[in-house]
Amino acid sequence: MTKKKYAVTVAGGGSTFTPGIALMLLEHMDRFPIRKIMFYDNDAERQEVVAQACRIYLKEHAPEIEFGYTTDPETAFTDIDFVLAHIRVGKYAMRELDEKIPLKYGVLGQETCGPGGIAYGMRSIGGVIEILDYMEQYSPNAWMLNYSNPAAIVAEATRRLRPDSKILNICDMPIDLEEKMADMCGLSSRKEMQVGYYGLNHFGWWHKIYDNNGNDLMPQIKEHMKANGFADALSDTNQHVDESWVHTFQKARDVYAVDPETIPNTYLKYYLFPDYVVETSDPEYTRANEVMDGREKFVFGECRRIVENGTSKGCAFEADAHATYIVDLACAIAENTQERFLLIVPNEGAVENFDRTAMVEIPCIVGCNGYEKICQGAIPQFQKGLMEQQVSVEKLTVEAWIEGSYQKLWQALTLSKTVPSARIAKLILDDLIEANKDFWPELK
Ligand SMILES: NC(=O)c1ccc[n+]([C@@H]2O[C@H](COP(=O)([O-])OP(=O)(O)OC[C@H]3O[C@@H](n4cnc5c(N)ncnc54)[C@H](O)[C@@H]3O)[C@@H](O)[C@H]2O)c1
Numbered sequence: 253m254t255k256k257k258y259a260v261t262v263a264g265g266g267s268t269f270t271p272g273i274a275l276m277l278l279e280h281m282d283r284f285p286i287r288k289i290m291f292y293d294n295d296a297e298r299q300e301v302v303a304q305a306c307r308i309y310l311k312e313h314a315p316e317i318e319f320g321y322t323t324d325p326e327t328a329f330t331d332i333d334f335v336l337a338h339i340r341v342g343k344y345a346m347r348e349l350d351e352k353i354p355l356k357y358g359v360l361g362q363e364t365c366g367p368g369g370i371a372y373g374m375r376s377i378g379g380v381i382e383i384l385d386y387m388e389q390y391s392p393n394a395w396m397l398n399y400s401n402p403a404a405i406v407a408e409a410t411r412r413l414r415p416d417s418k419i420l421n422i423c424d425m426p427i428d429l430e431e432k433m434a435d436m437c438g439l440s441s442r443k444e445m446q447v448g449y450y451g452l453n454h455f456g457w458w459h460k461i462y463d464n465n466g467n468d469l470m471p472q473i474k475e476h477m478k479a480n481g482f483a484d485a486l487s488d489t490n491q492h493v494d495e496s497w498v499h500t501f502q503k504a505r506d507v508y509a510v511d512p513e514t515i516p517n518t519y520l521k522y523y524l525f526p527d528y529v530v531e532t533s534d535p536e537y538t539r540a541n542e543v544m545d546g547r548e549k550f551v552f553g554e555c556r557r558i559v560e561n562g563t564s565k566g567c568a569f570e571a572d573a574h575a576t577y578i579v580d581l582a583c584a585i586a587e588n589t590q591e592r593f594l595l596i597v598p599n600e601g602a603v604e605n606f607d608r609t610a611m612v613e614i615p616c617i618v619g620c621n622g623y624e625k626i627c628q629g630a631i632p633q634f635q636k637g638l639m640e641q642q643v644s645v646e647k648l649t650v651e652a653w654i655e656g657s658y659q660k661l662w663q664a665l666t667l668s669k670t671v672p673s674a675r676i677a678k679l680i681l682d683d684l685i686e687a688n689k690d691f692w693p694e695l696k
């Protein structure tokens with residue numbers, strides 16, 4: 253029997269991740285056959301560069317795949333099976349402001365955490381909902397696999413505004429960290445482990461890790477965490493080589509020390525050590541600058557070279573190894589594989605002693621009808637306390653966006669563990685409003 257072939261739209265066609273994901277899709281055609289790839293972006297000029305290069309690559313490596321790119325929603329979303337969504341509303345220029353504005357007031361500046369994450373959330377909600385609506389209008393049976401950030405706020409917004417939509421919100425940070433933990437245990441892949449995990453996106457903990465024979469791997473992993481955090485297991489791929497990421501993996505040792513019973517997500521450093529993050533930040537040169545000078549220059553330079561040469565031969569692009577989870581997830585839906593993934597889903601009792609309406613990141617089993625949650629039981633007081641504060645920040649942000657409420661956004665910023673007072677929260681908020689006037693709803 254011939255296997256069904258799928259049509260995929262990449263939303264955020266001009267993303268720095270698009271070439272790596274396109275190459276990765278080609279590498280996995282044996283298990284996820286593709287008949288059409290379409291790129292969609294609302295920045296025609298930016299997308300053009302990436303798309304022209306990918307067109308050449310695809311023609312040379314998979315000419316049987318129909319390829320197109322567009323800024324027209326109907327063309328982008330008609331006759332498709334999956335939307336892979338990685339948009340960045342406001343692009344790096346706004347990420348830079350998200351990071352630099354809080355630093356002016358001695359508060360950390362980060363893409364998805366603290367005030368920067370809240371500001372980015374206020375921009376992303378509308379963009380992601382718009383794409384979801386296009387997908388439902390033109391391909392009502394399609395699924396959206398969303399990894400546009402800040403995933404926690406985007407997921408809460410989709411829960412509130414589009415509760416019945418076919419969208420799975422997922423993050424690749426736990427995947428990367430699980431690969432590192434598998435490496436610490438001498439396993440060749442995270443797929444040789446079964447994990448228990450609970451939290452919010454970029455705010456969670458592993459509480460159980462077994463190998464496929466049921467042996468407890470936590471003692472071994474804890475030894476590594478105690479000594480060097482995740483730094484013992486730096487990936488041998490070319491990802492995360494930037495110094496700032498290496499520091500993050502090392503700093504996980506101190507984050508782990510706060511609760512040695514669990515293994516923390518690296519993002520907890522922003523909430524548990526915000527003073528350290530501020531002290532080690534350069535307010536003139538943040539991660540956005542690093543990415544613009546590094547990944548963005550590299551990707552766009554390489555795309556332009558392919559177009560100039562008229563061939564992709566000798567190009568430096570590689571399939572994004574970490575992104576294979578996207579194919580795993582698409583296959584789980586398309587072929588009912590019932591594979592386990594950490595997804596960001598409505599709690600509804602899966603974390604027993606936590607807000608039922610929270611969007612939690614927990615293991616789920618995925619098949620053709622969506623996901624089933626795996627209960628994680630009751631969580632300890634420390635994690636519960638932190639999560640209650642952070643989930644309230646995320647919920648208030650979404651409420652502020654829906655209601656156009658200045659008051660609620662001020663409360664969200666004030667409640668963030670990264671912000672010292674309501675006074676500082678207000679100063680940051682007023683600067684963010686000015687910077688985001690082209691993107692946020694008007695706040696009253
Ligand atoms: N969840 C995860 O684990 C994970 C991992 C990596 C990256 N990401 C996310 O992927 C996204 C892309 O990251 P990047 O660094 O490549 O950014 P990028 O700026 O290079 O690409 C984003 C693209 O989205 C486009 N865009 C913005 N708003 C849009 C809209 N409303 N409709 C259509 N297109 C729109 C931009 O024009 C741009 O081309 C970000 O949201 C990032 O945070 C998530």
Ligand SMILES: O=P(O)(O)OC[C@H]1O[C@H](O[C@H]2[C@H](O)[C@@H](O)[C@@H](O)O[C@@H]2CO)[C@H](O)[C@@H](O)[C@@H]1O
Pocket residue numbers: 363401423424425426427428491492539543574575
């Ligand atoms: O600062 P950036 O733009 O380099 O990265 C921010 C993103 O970091 C995480 O994603 C990593 C991922 O963990 C890794 O496996 C690989 O694919 O690179 C990604 C980007 O560096 C995080 O999960 C994302 O949400 C962030 O956007």
Ligand SMILES: [Mn+2]
Pocket residue numbers: 403422423424425454
């Ligand atoms: Mn993430």
